[in-house]
Amino acid sequence: MVKPTLLALSIAAACPSIVYAATDAQQDLATQLQQLKLQVEALESRLAEQAKQQTAAENQQNAAPVAVEKNVDEKPADGIEVGGAVRTNFSHTSYDEGNKNRGGDFDFDLLRLDFRGTVGDVSLNAEIRFFDYMTAVKKAYVAYQLDELWQAQLGITQVPFGNWPYNSNNYFFSSNYYLGLEDDHDLGLLFKRLSSDQWQLDIGFFKNDELGGIDGYVGDKTDRYSYDIVGARGATEDIYGEPVQALAETNTFASRFGYHVAQGQLNTELGFSVLSGKLHHGARNAGDYQAFALHLNSRYQRWQLQLQHSQYHYDLDDIERVAVGAYGFYDSIAAEAKSATVNLAYDLPVQWGPITDLQFYNNYSLVYDKSDQSRSTLMNVTGFSIAAGSLFTYVDYAHARNQPFVGGSMAGNSSDEEQRFNINIGYYF
Known part of the structure; x- marks a missing residue:
């Protein structure tokens, strides 16, 4: 001027x-x-x-x-949003003769409803799933922001353990999921340190599983989304039968630590997780259990690499096998074992009509050194996912041995390897 x-x-x-x-x-x-x-x-x-x-x-x-x-940030609009998904599933398997003869089966998978929002200073996050054979609450918790870094969650919330939030890319998860060590949700109090620098910390206390523990008033202990221990297995018991001696987790402490390292376009989280709790049979404590994991989650441009080593131990007198339940079925796992997972994925943005993103992946899991002396479990899933507007689809080819939902059981002792070609199509709203 x-x-x-x-x-x-x-x-x-x-x-x-x-x-x-x-x-x-x-x-x-x-x-x-x-x-x-x-x-x-x-x-x-x-x-x-x-x-x-x-x-x-x-x-x-x-x-x-x-x-x-500033006014918008300080006073967000109150309200609860309702969303969800409808999913269908096609499968062609090597282990079901009827399925092979029909050329595969196309079935309804689930109807899902999500509730999320904030009223006052308290937020809600809940999800309920409706299957043909059961209804299950995956999560249902309220959250409160204690300060700029810390958030408290109370209710059925995810147990902090391993690569977060998933240690897999495919529809079947990793084998850890069927051990209760991936995407497990229990009832308790979780404190989350929201990452604003290089490190992240989650600390939780879980009173019992999502169905109320040993004395939960539910009709069927297997009507749940997450795998949890539901009983002890005797040496002569059917691995798929209802356990004679009921058991449940209680008073579990869990903690997950992650440290973030960035070098150019390479971003990596190195972390470890631990959990420890008690096992109860209704009248008194029957034992305890522990688990820990070392994990790595690394991204470079469009590539992602996940590595994880895990160990768990259900410490029960003279018991080398325990019963677990989920998705309307009982199954069995060794009371003690180790696992290793290796996941590699590649994201490819595209513009093919409504398709905007493809992710290609190969996920490998191995469960070994089982205390019941059964053969190791392995699963390799090669596939890709498709994002197209409100549609999200998994196309997977699973090759496995002694793996649930691929023709086996974690407590199986088979040397045969089975295959499953699977397409899961979901419309999300």
Whole structure:
């Protein structure tokens, strides 16, 4: 901006006739100079006032968006949103002769309802799933933001353990899921440190599983989304039968630590997880259990690599096998075992009609050193997922041995390897 004094002098210089136009006979030079001085002073005053008003207007204009944005952040609109999904599933298997003869089966998978939102300072996150054969609550918790870093969650919430939030990319998860060590949800209190720097910490206390533990008033202990221990297995018991001695987890502490490292386009989380709890048979404690894991989740451009080593131990007198339940079925796992997972994935953004993203992956799981001396469990899933608007589809080819939902059991002792080709199509709303 040109200073007022310079502007005024420029105006005066541009109008020399103001000073020199009058003749010597008609005007006195001193009088003209005095008049010019008064005019310049008046012009300077007006220009200064205009500049002052313009600066004030600019300051007010710049400040207005900040104030509006702050008010929006401080007072979000209250309300609960309802969403969900409808999913169908096609499978062609090597282990079911009827399925092979029919050329596979196409079935209804589930109807899912999600509830999420905030009322006041408390938020809600819940999900219920409806199957043909059962209804199961996956999660249902309220959350409160304690400060900028810490959030508290109370209710049925995810147990912090392993690569987060999933240690897999495919529809079947990893074998850890069937051991209760991936995407497990129990009833308790969880404190989450929201990552604002390089490290993240989750600490939780879970009173019991999502169905109320050993004395939960439910009709069927297998009507649940997450795999949990439901009983002890005797040496002669059917691995798929209802256990003679009921058991349940109680008073479990769990903690997950993650440290983030960034080098250029390479972003990696290194972490470890531990959990420890008690086992109860209704009248008294029957034992305890522990698990730990070392995990890595690394991304480079469109690539993702996940590695995890896990160990667990259900410490029960003279018991080398325990019963678990989920999805309307009983199954069995060794009371102690180790597992290893290796996952590699590649994301490919595309513009093919409604298709906007493809993810290709290969997920490998191995469960070994089982205390019941049964053969190891392995599962390798090669496939891809398709994102197309509200549709999300998994296309998987699973090759497995002693793996639930691929022709086996975690407590199986088969040397045969089975295959399952699977397509799961979901519409999310």
